[in-house]
Amino acid sequence: MLLMSPHGIAIVADGMGGHPGGDVAAGLAVAATAEALEGAAGRKEDGFIDWARSVMRDGILAAQAVLLQRGEQQPELRGMGTTLTAMVMDPTAGAWVIGHVGDSRAYRIRGTTLDQLTRDDTWLQQQIDRDASINRAAARHSPYGHILTQCLGLERPPQPQILSGYAAPGDLFLLCSDGLTGMVEDDVILSIVLDADLDNGSDPQIPVRQLVDAANHAGGRDNVTVVLVAFEHA
Ligand code: CA
Numbered sequence: 001m002l003l004m005s006p007h008g009i010a011i012v013a014d015g016m017g018g019h020p021g022g023d024v025a026a027g028l029a030v031a032a033t034a035e036a037l038e039g040a041a042g043r044k045e046d047g048f049i050d051w052a053r054s055v056m057r058d059g060i061l062a063a064q065a066v067l068l069q070r071g072e073q074q075p076e077l078r079g080m081g082t083t084l085t086a087m088v089m090d091p092t093a094g095a096w097v098i099g100h101v102g103d104s105r106a107y108r109i110r111g112t113t114l115d116q117l118t119r120d121d122t123w124l125q126q127q128i129d130r131d132a133s134i135n136r137a138a139a140r141h142s143p144y145g146h147i148l149t150q151c152l153g154l155e156r157p158p159q160p161q162i163l164s165g166y167a168a169p170g171d172l173f174l175l176c177s178d179g180l181t182g183m184v185e186d187d188v189i190l191s192i193v194l195d196a197d198l199d200n201g202s203d204p205q206i207p208v209r210q211l212v213d214a215a216n217h218a219g220g221r222d223n224v225t226v227v228l229v230a231f232e233h234a
Contacts, residue, residue: 001026001082002225008089009037012104012225013082014177016151021080025067025153029082032063033099037088048090049164052097060084060099060152060160067153081153084160085118085175087229093166094231096173100161102151104225105181107189109172114190117163123147146178167231170199176211179224183215193228204228 001023003011013029015022036059037052044051063084071078083102089095098106100118108115119125124145128134139145150158167173172193180189189211196207208226215224 001030002227003030003034007038007041008091009034009086010173010175010227010229011084011086012175012177012227013084014102014104014179014223014225016081016083016148016153017222019080021071021077022082024070024077025080025082028066028070029063029084029152032066033059033084033086035059036062037086048093048095049097052088052090052095053162053164056086056088056097056099056162057160059086060101060158064152064158068155071153079154081148081151083121083148083177084152087173087175089167089229089231091231094168095164095166096231097162097164100163101158102148103146103178105174105176105178106163107174107176107186108167109174109190109193110168110170112190112194114186114193116186119161121148121150123149125149146182169231171231172198173229173231175225175227175229177223177225179220179222180211180215180226182222183218183220183224184211188214198230204230 001013011030013026015026040055083104085104085106086099088097103120103122106117192210193207211226212224
């Protein structure tokens, strides 16, 4: 599930597989978060980052409330869950805020460097945090690696990660579901984006399509969502 809005908002939500309500959860979470972010745009008072950080947190908690409420109304949807990675930008100030729950990801590509901005809410990441010597490459293929430690929709209130910063001219942001990152290594993601030569005005849809193709060629059976945000400001 993906949303790009003219208000400088991009959202990726990936419904939890194995539950009939996964797609419903992703759709509801995107809609509720977008509504909160867009609805608050007219009430912006402080600097962008302070404003957007608090609105982002409120928006994610509002999405959580919507999911719980729907689960009460429709018992067959109870227990549905989704990841959510949302970004809101102020191109004039070059500022951005990201809110995140789950194992979708936001990356920043600056020059020839790819940085994962969000932290995966997964069992694997938790193990890595406890023991840095864990072999990430081997662990990512573990069947337990991708178990979520939190997502939206479950009884336990989510604790969203809220990140913010200022973009440099030419920065690119990549938001994606684990359907991409579970299949394609970071260095391959980076080279696909860099080869697209977006600085010279190439169509950003081309690398997005190539990333999805790469995930599918790698045997991806999960749905793949990718959005590339070009950040141009003076
Ligand atoms: Ca997934």
